[in-house]
Amino acid sequence: MQRLKPKGRISETRLRVRYAETDAMGIVHHSSYIPWFELGRSDWLREAGLPYSEFEKMGYYLTVTEVCARYYHPAVYDEMVTVYTWVEEVRSRAVTLSYDVRDEQDRRLVMACTRHVCITHDGKPARLPDALYDVLKAQIEA
Amino acid sequence: MQRLKPKGRISETRLRVRYAETDAMGIVHHSSYIPWFELGRSDWLREAGLPYSEFEKMGYYLTVTEVCARYYHPAVYDEMVTVYTWVEEVRSRAVTLSYDVRDEQDRRLVMACTRHVCITHDGKPARLPDALYDVLKAQIEA
Amino acid sequence: MQRLKPKGRISETRLRVRYAETDAMGIVHHSSYIPWFELGRSDWLREAGLPYSEFEKMGYYLTVTEVCARYYHPAVYDEMVTVYTWVEEVRSRAVTLSYDVRDEQDRRLVMACTRHVCITHDGKPARLPDALYDVLKAQIEA
Amino acid sequence: MQRLKPKGRISETRLRVRYAETDAMGIVHHSSYIPWFELGRSDWLREAGLPYSEFEKMGYYLTVTEVCARYYHPAVYDEMVTVYTWVEEVRSRAVTLSYDVRDEQDRRLVMACTRHVCITHDGKPARLPDALYDVLKAQIEA
Numbered sequence: 001m002q003r004l005k006p007k008g009r010i011s012e013t014r015l016r017v018r019y020a021e022t023d024a025m026g027i028v029h030h031s032s033y034i035p036w037f038e039l040g041r042s043d044w045l046r047e048a049g050l051p052y053s054e055f056e057k058m059g060y061y062l063t064v065t066e067v068c069a070r071y072y073h074p075a076v077y078d079e080m081v082t083v084y085t086w087v088e089e090v091r092s093r094a095v096t097l098s099y100d101v102r103d104e105q106d107r108r109l110v111m112a113c114t115r116h117v118c119i120t121h122d123g124k125p126a127r128l129p130d131a132l133y134d135v136l137k138a139q140i141e142a
Numbered sequence: 143m144q145r146l147k148p149k150g151r152i153s154e155t156r157l158r159v160r161y162a163e164t165d166a167m168g169i170v171h172h173s174s175y176i177p178w179f180e181l182g183r184s185d186w187l188r189e190a191g192l193p194y195s196e197f198e199k200m201g202y203y204l205t206v207t208e209v210c211a212r213y214y215h216p217a218v219y220d221e222m223v224t225v226y227t228w229v230e231e232v233r234s235r236a237v238t239l240s241y242d243v244r245d246e247q248d249r250r251l252v253m254a255c256t257r258h259v260c261i262t263h264d265g266k267p268a269r270l271p272d273a274l275y276d277v278l279k280a281q282i283e284a
Numbered sequence: 285m286q287r288l289k290p291k292g293r294i295s296e297t298r299l300r301v302r303y304a305e306t307d308a309m310g311i312v313h314h315s316s317y318i319p320w321f322e323l324g325r326s327d328w329l330r331e332a333g334l335p336y337s338e339f340e341k342m343g344y345y346l347t348v349t350e351v352c353a354r355y356y357h358p359a360v361y362d363e364m365v366t367v368y369t370w371v372e373e374v375r376s377r378a379v380t381l382s383y384d385v386r387d388e389q390d391r392r393l394v395m396a397c398t399r400h401v402c403i404t405h406d407g408k409p410a411r412l413p414d415a416l417y418d419v420l421k422a423q424i425e426a
Numbered sequence: 427m428q429r430l431k432p433k434g435r436i437s438e439t440r441l442r443v444r445y446a447e448t449d450a451m452g453i454v455h456h457s458s459y460i461p462w463f464e465l466g467r468s469d470w471l472r473e474a475g476l477p478y479s480e481f482e483k484m485g486y487y488l489t490v491t492e493v494c495a496r497y498y499h500p501a502v503y504d505e506m507v508t509v510y511t512w513v514e515e516v517r518s519r520a521v522t523l524s525y526d527v528r529d530e531q532d533r534r535l536v537m538a539c540t541r542h543v544c545i546t547h548d549g550k551p552a553r554l555p556d557a558l559y560d561v562l563k564a565q566i567e568a
Contacts, residue, residue: 172351176314207354209314209352212350
């Protein structure tokens with residue numbers, strides 16, 4: 001979370017906060033944001049022309065090796081939030097994405113990043129297949 | 143949920159309510175109980191000598207075809223609850239289990255039942271393998 | 285789940301299946317559908333002119349007393365599903381809603397119903413306030 | 427996650443992996459570990475003589491301002507894992523805890539830390555009440 005400046009293409013995922021995502025503090029539970037980041041990168045990849053479900057069918061997973069999230073302001077039930085997603089860094093075997101979650105007043109709720117490595121379906125580390133590497137590289141430099 | 147009388151062997155699963163399982167009403171969210179039933183039947187099967195993970199390795203799943211839950215009293219963060227689980231009915235291709243969730247004062251929180259059918263890993267309906275059928279039958283008539 | 289014929293106004297909630305909602309069977313976990321029903325009734329109420337968040341601010345909750353779900357066909361990661369929601373029955377202190385979850389080919393995935401009673405914020409049973417009762421009655425008879 | 431050396435009192439939370447916590451990769455979803463950390467700090471506080479539920483009744487929350495998790499090896503359904511929890515740092519208004527999640531072979535699955543600030547029930551930042559501060563300080567220097 002060192003760099004907060006988005007770069008390359010940024011996707012926008014809009015979602016409405018679910019009651020099930022709240023906790024007894026009356027706000028969204030901190031673990032409930034994590035699947036939102038996943039939604040964000042799903043949308044980023046789909047818009048880049050390579051849905052993650054297709055990537056999986058090629059025999060790979062992007063397994064999560066790190067998640068960091070900083071919480072600025074709590075989201076509450078029923079509000080609309082936007083997850084901004086971009087690719088922070090691409091390596092031959094790893095990808096880092098960043099997320100900026102905002103409310104309707106464009107107030108920052110959460111900043112996060114996730115790091116992923118490419119593995120085959122039997123769990124072996126692998127180089128990112130060209131189909132993914134090229135898409136990521138093109139977009140990050142766009 | 144017609145029959146509330148437990149029969150055969152009853153397993154007891156004790157668990158402590160997680161903060162993440164609560165919602166903005168200050169109580170456990172109604173969807174958070176569903177995984178507790180799953181814990182209950184995992185324990186029931188393990189105690190019967192056939193852990194569900196082993197059953198899966200035999201090439202089968204017990205897929206859920208029905209869940210019904212009736213909520214009597216809410217559970218809250220940090221309290222200890224007990225899930226009582228028993229097998230309600232066994233057929234050649236299906237099993238029904240029931241659950242009674244109680245708090246420390248033995249007050250009923252939730253009653254539920256789940257119905258399952260046996261399928262192979264490629265999704266085809268199958269008869270319960272003997273290993274499971276015999277275990278279930280023996281216990282229900284115990 | 286006796287009656288499957290929708291009646292009155294039916295709301296449509298479209299959502300994309302999250303990876304976090306799947307389980308090791310490769311399909312959506314049966315408990316992950318429950319928050320979708322909640323999304324459905326949130327949308328139904330909002331479209332009826334009375335968002336649930338406003339209803340809460342009036343000092344009430346609609347607590348869940350029963351959930352029943354029948355699973356017909358599994359949803360998988362990344363597919364778009366539609367939750368059709370309608371009000372099944374309105375009483376002075378209770379409401380029953382029904383849900384029909386369909387995939388893109390209009391195939392039924394899940395049928396469900398939830399029953400709710402009205403309580404005050406300190407947990408006492410209460411009559412549905414007129415603001416809600418009238419909305420429900422008008423729509424069910426529409 | 428700079429420091430990996432536990433210090434002061436370390437609590438141990440044992441739990442069995444739930445099926446609902448897995449995802450379509452056949453392993454525990456990365457978001458499912460977050461509530462385990464919460465279980466870990468609940469146990470740590472309870473063993474220190476100040477259950478978090480009592481702390482809440484004193485009019486405070488420890489809200490989460492940061493979560494970082496590094497994933498080493500995936501947990502799978504039905505295995506027993508242990509969450510080791512300790513207090514990393516205590517300040518007048520903030521606490522940092524660390525977590526080391528291990529499997530039955532004592533293999534590291536996840537390392538994580540969470541940062542919390544003290545707030546009142548109406549959301550205002552506050553100093554840690556003495557009851558909590560003293561407990562934390564005593565244990566960290568134990």
